[in-house]
Amino acid sequence: MIVAVASGKGGTGKTTVATNLAIANSATIYDCDVEEPNANIFIKAELKKLEDVFLMNPQFDLNKCTFCKECAEFCRYNAIAILPSDILFFKELCSGCGGCKIVCKYDAIEEGKRKIGEIYHGKNGIEIYQGLLNIGEARATPVISQLKKRIGNELSILDAPPGNGCPTIEVLNDSDFVILVTEPTPFGLHDLKIAIEIVKKLGIDFGVVINRDGIGDEGIEKFCSREGIEILMKIPYSKEIATLYSKSIPFVDKMSEWRKKFVELMEIIK
Numbered sequence: 001m002i003v004a005v006a007s008g009k010g011g012t013g014k015t016t017v018a019t020n021l022a023i024a025n026s027a028t029i030y031d032c033d034v035e036e037p038n039a040n041i042f043i044k045a046e047l048k049k050l051e052d053v054f055l056m057n058p059q060f061d062l063n064k065c066t067f068c069k070e071c072a073e074f075c076r077y078n079a080i081a082i083l084p085s086d087i088l089f090f091k092e093l094c095s096g097c098g099g100c101k102i103v104c105k106y107d108a109i110e111e112g113k114r115k116i117g118e119i120y121h122g123k124n125g126i127e128i129y130q131g132l133l134n135i136g137e138a139r140a141t142p143v144i145s146q147l148k149k150r151i152g153n154e155l156s157i158l159d160a161p162p163g164n165g166c167p168t169i170e171v172l173n174d175s176d177f178v179i180l181v182t183e184p185t186p187f188g189l190h191d192l193k194i195a196i197e198i199v200k201k202l203g204i205d206f207g208v209v210i211n212r213d214g215i216g217d218e219g220i221e222k223f224c225s226r227e228g229i230e231i232l233m234k235i236p237y238s239k240e241i242a243t244l245y246s247k248s249i250p251f252v253d254k255m256s257e258w259r260k261k262f263v264e265l266m267e268i269i270k
Helices: 014-024 070-074 099-103 141-148 166-172 186-202 219-227 239-246 256-269
Strands: 002-006 028-031 048-060 080-082 087-089 109-124 126-133 156-159 177-182 205-213 231-236
Touching: 002 014, 002 166, 014 028, 014 156, 014 177, 014 205, 014 256, 048 087, 048 141, 070 080, 070 099, 099 109, 109 141, 126 141, 141 166, 166 186, 177 186, 186 205, 186 219, 205 219, 231 256
Parallel strands: 002 156, 002 177, 028 126, 028 156, 177 205, 205 231
Antiparallel strands: 048 109, 080 087, 109 126
């Protein structure tokens, strides 16, 4: 079973929920927030690199090229510029789709590759897989896609990137259930609504976890009640939990009642 933990905005406690859920249920966690992975701060495994992740980049044979501009006109990311006798290629803009090679009538484009990230693995009680995007790279989705190929038949918890963009959608796709973590504030409700619309369009079952319950208003509870959306759990605004978090300690390791609650949460999801 694959359970994705996502949020409409950053800072809601998504990684907190994902790591505690994985630890309490002896699940494998996949840190798909490849731009800034931090789940292992709590797992504390010794990570070892498994593989590099590459993105297709075109290589141009100027001896075959007629400078017809069809490849540049096809590229919606403006990664290719055709000059009278040369080609300018902006690798940072390339999506790696390979369309330029397909439209070239003169076989002047070959598939090259460029390293954009890495995949890591470790174990400390539970297993963790982590993707890491190279600094300065803009394409997180290929790294996430490669990381997800490591998912097996075991219970898998996917820690998604914050927000509602393409990287998050890549994580949610093919998941069996999505936990949407939010905070009880107007900003949290605004982005939660967007995340809910995305999950509904993907056709995936979901529920809501409210983190830092008690600091804001009742807007999210009223919205979920009105829309028939299940609130799976409320995690209170707690000094004890915050202190453990500041020390990189999963609170299910120190608060047995919460370990039981996260086990019960997984039973509800199943």
